[in-house]
Amino acid sequence: MRNPNLRLNDLVVRGKKGREESKLMNVKVPANVLARIYRVAANLGSTKTEVVIAILNEGLETAEEELKGWKPPPKPVVPKERRCTIKGCDRERVAKGLCATHYQAQRRARAA
Numbered sequence: 001m002r003n004p005n006l007r008l009n010d011l012v013v014r015g016k017k018g019r020e021e022s023k024l025m026n027v028k029v030p031a032n033v034l035a036r037i038y039r040v041a042a043n044l045g046s047t048k049t050e051v052v053i054a055i056l057n058e059g060l061e062t063a064e065e066e067l068k069g070w071k072p073p074p075k076p077v078v079p080k081e082r083r084c085t086i087k088g089c090d091r092e093r094v095a096k097g098l099c100a101t102h103y104q105a106q107r108r109a110r111a112a
């Protein structure tokens, strides 16, 4: 891994190169995505690793930009009188005092 800050444009213009620690990341990639990575690498005359790093950098920048100031929505709070009667469960009850998960679990246990 020569340049950890690589961008796709760097692969086109062959800009600066640096060195930084790199680690192996073993991920399963859908075959069609892999084929597209191979094609882009071949078109740019670069390695697959360079293409993947460039795309990851650009994708992460986009994600970080879009997530700026974003907070996950607060979990809706179910009023106590409508909560599942199983201790520690705060889901809404749907049948016989139980939430869908615990009601189904009880039904399965009874059927067995």
Ligand SMILES: [Zn+2]
Pocket (backbone or CB within 6 Å): 084, 085, 086, 089, 090, 091, 098, 099, 100, 101, 102
């Ligand atoms: Zn429950």
